[in-house]
Amino acid sequence: MATSNSNSTSRLTRPVPYTPKRPHSVSTEDLTSTGRIPRSTTPSLLSSAKKFKAALSTESRSRFTAKPRSGLTSVPGSPTKDVRPKTPTTPKRGSESPLLFPQISEMDVSRIDPEEALVDFQTVEPGDISGELDEAALADYGKEDKVLVSIRIRPTNATTAWQTTDTIPKSMKLDSQYCKTTTTTPQDFRFDEILTGSDNKPVYNAVARSHVCAAMDGYNAIIFAYGQTASGKTFTLTGDEDQPGIIPRAMKDIFAYIRRTPTREYLLRCSYLEIYNETIHDLLAPPSSSVSQPVQIQGTGNNVILTPLREEVVTSLKSVREVLQRGEGNRRTASTDWNERSSRSHSVFRVVIESRERGSGTDEGGTPSGRTTPGFRPPTPGGPRLQARGGRSVQTSVLSLIDLAGSEKATSDKERTREGKYINTSLLTLGTVIGTLAENSARNKHDHVPFRNSKLTRMLQPSLSGNARISVICTINPDTGAIAESTSTLLFAQRIKKVQLNAQKKEVVDTEALLERYRKEIEELRKRLSEKEAEAPALKRRLSAREQLDESRAMSDLNSRIRQLTKLILTSQTVDENKDNESRPASPSKVDFDMSPYQLQQELLSARRQIDTQATQILSLEAALLARPQLPPDAPESEKDKALNEQTKTIRELEIVVRGYEENLGEPLRAVREDVEREWIAKLEKEKRSREEKEAWADALVKQLEKEKKTRMKLEDERQALAAFVRKFDALGLSTGLPMAVPSKLNPPMPTPGGAAAVFAQRQRSRLQSMDPDPTMSPVAETDSPMRLPAVEPSLLEEEWDAVDDVSFGDDKPFFPIPTKSRKGSHSPVRSILARGQKENMPV
Numbered sequence: 001m002a003t004s005n006s007n008s009t010s011r012l013t014r015p016v017p018y019t020p021k022r023p024h025s026v027s028t029e030d031l032t033s034t035g036r037i038p039r040s041t042t043p044s045l046l047s048s049a050k051k052f053k054a055a056l057s058t059e060s061r062s063r064f065t066a067k068p069r070s071g072l073t074s075v076p077g078s079p080t081k082d083v084r085p086k087t088p089t090t091p092k093r094g095s096e097s098p099l100l101f102p103q104i105s106e107m108d109v110s111r112i113d114p115e116e117a118l119v120d121f122q123t124v125e126p127g128d129i130s131g132e133l134d135e136a137a138l139a140d141y142g143k144e145d146k147v148l149v150s151i152r153i154r155p156t157n158a159t160t161a162w163q164t165t166d167t168i169p170k171s172m173k174l175d176s177q178y179c180k181t182t183t184t185t186p187q188d189f190r191f192d193e194i195l196t197g198s199d200n201k202p203v204y205n206a207v208a209r210s211h212v213c214a215a216m217d218g219y220n221a222i223i224f225a226y227g228q229t230a231s232g233k234t235f236t237l238t239g240d241e242d243q244p245g246i247i248p249r250a251m252k253d254i255f256a257y258i259r260r261t262p263t264r265e266y267l268l269r270c271s272y273l274e275i276y277n278e279t280i281h282d283l284l285a286p287p288s289s290s291v292s293q294p295v296q297i298q299g300t301g302n303n304v305i306l307t308p309l310r311e312e313v314v315t316s317l318k319s320v321r322e323v324l325q326r327g328e329g330n331r332r333t334a335s336t337d338w339n340e341r342s343s344r345s346h347s348v349f350r351v352v353i354e355s356r357e358r359g360s361g362t363d364e365g366g367t368p369s370g371r372t373t374p375g376f377r378p379p380t381p382g383g384p385r386l387q388a389r390g391g392r393s394v395q396t397s398v399l400s401l402i403d404l405a406g407s408e409k410a411t412s413d414k415e416r417t418r419e420g421k422y423i424n425t426s427l428l429t430l431g432t433v434i435g436t437l438a439e440n441s442a443r444n445k446h447d448h449v450p451f452r453n454s455k456l457t458r459m460l461q462p463s464l465s466g467n468a469r470i471s472v473i474c475t476i477n478p479d480t481g482a483i484a485e486s487t488s489t490l491l492f493a494q495r496i497k498k499v500q501l502n503a504q505k506k507e508v509v510d511t512e513a514l515l516e517r518y519r520k521e522i523e524e525l526r527k528r529l530s531e532k533e534a535e536a537p538a539l540k541r542r543l544s545a546r547e548q549l550d551e552s553r554a555m556s557d558l559n560s561r562i563r564q565l566t567k568l569i570l571t572s573q574t575v576d577e578n579k580d581n582e583s584r585p586a587s588p589s590k591v592d593f594d595m596s597p598y599q600l601q602q603e604l605l606s607a608r609r610q611i612d613t614q615a616t617q618i619l620s621l622e623a624a625l626l627a628r629p630q631l632p633p634d635a636p637e638s639e640k641d642k643a644l645n646e647q648t649k650t651i652r653e654l655e656i657v658v659r660g661y662e663e664n665l666g667e668p669l670r671a672v673r674e675d676v677e678r679e680w681i682a683k684l685e686k687e688k689r690s691r692e693e694k695e696a697w698a699d700a701l702v703k704q705l706e707k708e709k710k711t712r713m714k715l716e717d718e719r720q721a722l723a724a725f726v727r728k729f730d731a732l733g734l735s736t737g738l739p740m741a742v743p744s745k746l747n748p749p750m751p752t753p754g755g756a757a758a759v760f761a762q763r764q765r766s767r768l769q770s771m772d773p774d775p776t777m778s779p780v781a782e783t784d785s786p787m788r789l790p791a792v793e794p795s796l797l798e799e800e801w802d803a804v805d806d807v808s809f810g811d812d813k814p815f816f817p818i819p820t821k822s823r824k825g826s827h828s829p830v831r832s833i834l835a836r837g838q839k840e841n842m843p844v
């Protein structure tokens with residue numbers, strides 16, 4: 001900052017209007033040699049500052065006059081790493097003097113009644129106006145449906161790589177010696193304006209004035225600076241004390257416009273924000289809250305709402321300066337390899353201009369026009385503040401002045417490189433968006449435009465979609481070292497030139513029209529409601545309980561909307577009749593039904609929330625009222641004291657009771673509990689363990705039982721098979737009176753008819769006699785198999801017959817084979833029974 005050291009202390013407490021953001025880099029000698037208009041001849045804010053009616057402190061004045069020019073040697077050209085200044089960090093937000101950045105601003109729009117902050121031709125300070133507003137500028141702006149694109153070439157001491165022509169259309173092209181190949185013809189870039197030099201006034205006139213006028217006339221307007229880092233964007237938009245940029249000049253023109261328009265009254269609101277690393281910060285909010293609560297973009301499509309965003313009502317150039325100063329202080333700048341104070345963010349300075357026709361009667365003659373509504377607070381951010389009344393509609397427009405961060409190559413600083421990535425990405429998105437828009441309008445296409453790919457494009461969506469007059473100033477560094485960047489800037493400029501615009505004025509409809517609309521809406525709603533009521537009985541039978549609930553909710557919503565609108569109409573009808581009734585809600589135009597459904601929903605939601613909060617407050621107040629000792633308000637002081645004493649006594653008594661409970665019951669009870677727990681915990685554990693063991697044992701038993709069951713079933717099957725075999729055997733009748741053949745190995749003896757059954761019955765009997773009866777076994781009938789094998793034994797048939805190796809029936813040989821050696825170990829009681837039975841029943 002180019003301010004004398006002696007003034008550094010005072011600067012902390014009182015901001016200097018339009019303090020330059022950067023040191024000026026061009027010396028007077030250089031300027032003269034480059035053909036620049038001498039500063040003394042340039043009408044500037046500095047000179048006009050003396051005429052301000054708004055009083056400036058002597059301190060401020062001395063700083064105006066005492067401020068020395070910075071003796072700068074050359075226009076910054078190619079990056080000069082060797083002379084990089086030693087201020088590498090972004091200034092810390094919030095470290096500034098609290099006086100410079102007050103937490104609560106008197107100008108904050110939420111603290112101001114808009115009706116009281118109106119500016120008109122009589123209230124504008126004469127010193128705040130430019131006096132340079134010409135008719136030509138006013139006549140021109142409305143016709144444009146194309147973006148106004150201008151190029152500003154920064155002065156340089158080095159060799160310039162570009163040639164310009166001053167004839168119309170203005171054009172520029174690369175000097176052929178810098179073309180990549182000798183055969184290539186350099187492209188001729190044509191633009192609305194090509195500006196050179198350091199004088200900001202012609203730049204403002206060419207680039208911005210018509211758009212400022214358009215904004216005053218009700219069109220949204222955007223002016224933005226685009227270009228490589230250090231090419232002069234901030235110099236163009238903000239400027240310095242000697243060369244005020246577009247923003248201060250625009251503000252002067254705004255006041256001049258108001259001054260020369262006696263038929264209208266205006267409300268001006270400013271906001272200032274930056275997009276840093278894809279986060280939007282409110283530069284007017286206290287730094288702490290702007291960091292913790294970044295601004296959000298809400299809404300869909302072309303309805304963009306920025307919230308929370310602080311707006312300040314401005315009524316003079318002085319208040320604009322204060323706002324700018326606060327915002328500038330909060331902006332992120334840092335030293336880069338390329339620019340001593342490079343903007344590391346996109347900054348957007350917005351002025352919302354609301355105006356309406358001045359009324360007759362009391363509105364005339366310099367008294368504040370419109371009615372003051374005590375306690376009136378504007379309902380939403382971005383919503384209109386002025387109220388339409390008596391057929392006077394309110395016109396709203398926004399003038400946005402945007403200083404884009406500069407595109408840049410990689411720098412040597414890590415943090416700067418990170419920032420650079422965000423900057424480059426959002427600029428790239430801006431390029432893509434503009435490219436698609438241009439393509440769409442050139443070929444009548446409707447390709448998707450990626451507005452949402454960056455905060456910048458999302459924020460600019462309504463304007464870029466055509467609903468704003470746009471002026472772009474592309475700044476160029478003409479040095480030979482920056483040819484690539486300059487070419488890329490020129491290509492961007494060419495593309496944006498093709499974007500089609502169709503800006504419309506926005507007016508909040510007046511009371512009459514609103515009334516009409518409300519009436520129509522009420523009629524429609526009533527119709528819908530009666531339809532729903534007629535359908536209700538049938539629906540009730542058909543719908544689920546939940547659907548019925550939804551249905552009845554929808555009906556109650558309809559009802560409440562009808563009530564709301566009816567109330568509004570009543571209010572609007574009575575507005576004129578009750579002109580002096582200050583306590584009535586002023587006008588239905590406070591609810592702007594031009595808002596999107598989403599905005600209206602938000603409105604409704606916040607209103608409901610407010611009602612809820614108030615209801616809770618009322619309840620708690622009522623409760624507090626009930627709890628209060630019954631004393632009349634006019635009771636004598638002595639009685640109040642008495643009541644107080646009684647309350648204190650009661651409290652003390654309660655305290656004693658609580659303490660007594662703790663001492664007499666609380667402590668002993670805790671001790672008993674601990675003892676009991678100690679004694680019983682071990683027992684409880686033991687019980688638990690034994691229970692677990694029993695459960696495990698019971699499980700094992702169940703498993704065993706299952707196994708037993710299976711074995712029994714198997715045995716039963718075998719028994720039945722054997723019995724069937726025996727019956728079959730007996731049925732052959734082989735033993736009926738026939739002589740018994742001599743048994744031999746080859747001819748085994750056949751049992752006599754019925755003999756086998758008899759053998760089995762005998763075996764059964766002998767077994768029962770020789771063995772203890774098993775109570776778990778079911779009784780076996782005579783006809784049953786004689787075999788009662790233990791569960792683990794294999795099938796008799798399988799085992800015994802397999803083992804037969806000699807079946808001769810000699811006296812000395814048993815009928816049934818003796819098990820082989822290998823089976824000796826597995827002697828079974830059944831086998832012995834069978835062996836015995838065989839001996840006893842041996843046929844003779």
Ligand SMILES: Nc1ncnc2c1ncn2[C@@H]1O[C@H](COP(=O)(O)OP(=O)(O)OP(=O)(O)O)[C@@H](O)[C@H]1O
Binds near residue numbers: 076198235339404
């Ligand atoms: N037309 C001009 N006449 C005189 N000085 C200029 C001009 N343009 C730029 N400068 C000087 O060049 C330096 C860099 O300019 P400026 O900060 O405006 O660049 P920028 O494009 O905003 O850079 P960044 O994108 O890094 O913020 C400043 O010191 C500024 O005063």
